[in-house]
Amino acid sequence: MTGGIHARGLVKRFGSYVAVDGIDLEVRSGECFGLLGPNGAGKTSTIRMICCVSPITAGELLVDGLDVRTRAREIKARLGVVPQDDNLDPDLTVEQNLRAYGRYFGLPRDIIAARIEEGLALLQLSDRRASRIDELSGGMKRRLVIARSLMNAPSMLVLDEPTTGLDPQARQVVWQRLRLLKGRGLTMLLTTHYMEEAANLCDRLIIMNRGRIVAQGSPAELVAAHAGRDVLEVQADPEAHQPLVADLQRRGNFEVESSGDTVYVFGRDGESPARLAGEIVGNFRVTVRQANLEDVFLRLTGRSLKE
Amino acid sequence: MAVRVAFGPVIVLPSLRFWGVWQRHVDVARSRFLSQAVMPAVEPLITFLVLGFGLGRFVELEGGGDYVKFIAPGMVAVFPMWQAVFACTWEAWFRMENQRTYHAIIATPLGPEDVAAGEIAWGTTHSLLSAVYVMAMAVAFGAVDSPLAVLVLPVAILNGVMLSALSLWYTASVSSSNALGYFFTIGALPMFWLGNVFFPASSLPQALQTLGWFVPTTHTVAIYRGLFTGDLAWSQLGDLAWLAAVGAFCFLMATRALRRRLLV
Numbered sequence: 001m002t003g004g005i006h007a008r009g010l011v012k013r014f015g016s017y018v019a020v021d022g023i024d025l026e027v028r029s030g031e032c033f034g035l036l037g038p039n040g041a042g043k044t045s046t047i048r049m050i051c052c053v054s055p056i057t058a059g060e061l062l063v064d065g066l067d068v069r070t071r072a073r074e075i076k077a078r079l080g081v082v083p084q085d086d087n088l089d090p091d092l093t094v095e096q097n098l099r100a101y102g103r104y105f106g107l108p109r110d111i112i113a114a115r116i117e118e119g120l121a122l123l124q125l126s127d128r129r130a131s132r133i134d135e136l137s138g139g140m141k142r143r144l145v146i147a148r149s150l151m152n153a154p155s156m157l158v159l160d161e162p163t164t165g166l167d168p169q170a171r172q173v174v175w176q177r178l179r180l181l182k183g184r185g186l187t188m189l190l191t192t193h194y195m196e197e198a199a200n201l202c203d204r205l206i207i208m209n210r211g212r213i214v215a216q217g218s219p220a221e222l223v224a225a226h227a228g229r230d231v232l233e234v235q236a237d238p239e240a241h242q243p244l245v246a247d248l249q250r251r252g253n254f255e256v257e258s259s260g261d262t263v264y265v266f267g268r269d270g271e272s273p274a275r276l277a278g279e280i281v282g283n284f285r286v287t288v289r290q291a292n293l294e295d296v297f298l299r300l301t302g303r304s305l306k307e
Numbered sequence: 308m309a310v311r312v313a314f315g316p317v318i319v320l321p322s323l324r325f326w327g328v329w330q331r332h333v334d335v336a337r338s339r340f341l342s343q344a345v346m347p348a349v350e351p352l353i354t355f356l357v358l359g360f361g362l363g364r365f366v367e368l369e370g371g372g373d374y375v376k377f378i379a380p381g382m383v384a385v386f387p388m389w390q391a392v393f394a395c396t397w398e399a400w401f402r403m404e405n406q407r408t409y410h411a412i413i414a415t416p417l418g419p420e421d422v423a424a425g426e427i428a429w430g431t432t433h434s435l436l437s438a439v440y441v442m443a444m445a446v447a448f449g450a451v452d453s454p455l456a457v458l459v460l461p462v463a464i465l466n467g468v469m470l471s472a473l474s475l476w477y478t479a480s481v482s483s484s485n486a487l488g489y490f491f492t493i494g495a496l497p498m499f500w501l502g503n504v505f506f507p508a509s510s511l512p513q514a515l516q517t518l519g520w521f522v523p524t525t526h527t528v529a530i531y532r533g534l535f536t537g538d539l540a541w542s543q544l545g546d547l548a549w550l551a552a553v554g555a556f557c558f559l560m561a562t563r564a565l566r567r568r569l570l571v
Contacts, residue, residue: 014571051414053410053413053414053569053570054570054571055570072418073322073416073418076414076415076416077415077416081414083410083411085407087406087408087410087411088411089331089335089406089408091335091339092331092334092335092338099334100327100330100334101411101415103326103327103330103331104327104328104412104415104417105324105327105415152415
């Protein structure tokens with residue numbers, strides 16, 4: 001199989017701790033694939049194995065048809081990597097950072113120069129080329145890391161939590177740039193714990209928890225299958241949850257979950273919990289909204305993505 | 308997390324692309340050149356003046372001879388030693404742990420073995436520049452008697468590689484920056500003082516002389532003494548072999564330590 005990523009029974013152990021517990025993964029060429037899960041789910045460990053910076057403990061992993069165990073250098077030459085921390089060179093300018101990175105790939109000088117221009121233009125950093133790294137905002141640094149990852153004209157981009165720590169505006173800019181790249185046919189693999197990011201960017205995704213895959217499919221498929229169309233949220237003190245949950249369950253064909261200070265009501269078999277909105281007695285804050293991937297995660301694991 | 312993971316074959320050689328790492332260091336150094344050049348420029352000069360001409364007036368060497376001429380070969384060995392050590396301990400640590408530069412590099416086709424080669428090449432560059440500078444000073448002070456002294460430069464490269472590799476091996480192996488200090492007190496300082504630089508090693512008690520044999524710069528100094536005066540002996544070939552063997556060993560161990568640390 002060429003192109004994309006193929007993993008079978010992939011395992012990563014750190015001593016006795018199992019970070020990735022035998023997962024199967026197929027990423028097709030040209031798609032944007034997501035790994036969604038809370039911190040500690042095993043997303044970063046999985047990504048690091050794919051990027052060949054972490055040796056696999058067991059299982060099979062092919063990237064672009066090449067085995068990570070034996071063809072790491074070739075794989076790395078084809079991947080673009082956007083890591084979780086911005087490991088930029090603070091002593092170098094924006095442009096110098098890109099040049100240094102281009103050299104690691106052994107690219108000729110003129111190609112490096114051309115790609116620097118393309119990257120700066122694409123990520124809207126052309127007027128910052130001579131800036132030092134500490135002069136950049138968080139969003140700009142992130143965009144620079146993305147520009148850097150494109151220096152080797154990769155066939156696949158791997159992004160580990162691309163917008164964590166960014167303010168909403170910076171996040172939108174990054175998403176927009178990533179959608180542009182996606183539109184150009186670049187295969188993308190990203191990890192995230194933000195459901196909007198997964199829903200916004202990914203064609204397909206897997207949901208991970210504690211090193212295992214708990215669900216896979218497109219965002220729409222997952223939501224329809226596990227959370228329905230609408231969700232009713234009732235904000236109530238944890239002490240009030242038990243009677244409230246029992247009451248809600250009695251009122252119809254509903255699934256009720258409680259997490260933190262909120263009770264969630266999902267419909268079964270196409271029934272919508274929206275009608276309950278007017279029926280709830282008590283001084284609670286009630287909201288009806290569309291179901292999303294966070295609800296899917298909650299339904300499948302009993303935990304919130306945000307933990 | 309510190310982990311014992313099998314990391315592959317014992318000997319992993321770098322690719323030629325490691326120069327990319329060296330070039331990056333040059334770019335950084337260019338932006339900091341002036342501030343970085345002060346110490347290596349001033350220290351040897353002051354030492355020559357203060358010890359060579361100052362203290363030297365009170366020193367009587369067995370067999371006569373000028374104290375400046377006595378310390379010159381050692382100076383050409385040890386000041387570059389400091390350069391190599393600084394580059395591959397504090398600076399390397401900072402790049403490795405604080406800036407995460409090494410992690411960025413290994414996401415490209417370069418591996419930890421290339422990072423190691425690049426760091427060692429850089430330490431050697433620092434060291435060689437210092438050697439050239441101190442040599443120039445030695446010549447200026449009339450301390451060099453033989454044209455063979457020009458051979459100091461290739462030996463200086465070997466000296467630089469050995470010391471950079473040794474320092475990097477240590478840096479890649481320790482778990483906190485606090486431990487880097489031990490390298491200076493237990494490693495670098497003895498090199499500075501016990502290596503037959505400022506006084507003849509033969510004046511030390513036998514135990515310390517034996518210890519001196521294990522000090523890397525002792526062998527470099529021995530070779531330089533021969534080259535400066537033109538009095539070469541077969542023993543200096545032995546010193547050269549020592550440097551080459553220990554240098555190669557440290558290079559491999561530094562690579563190994565970096566692979567173990569980065570490929571987790």
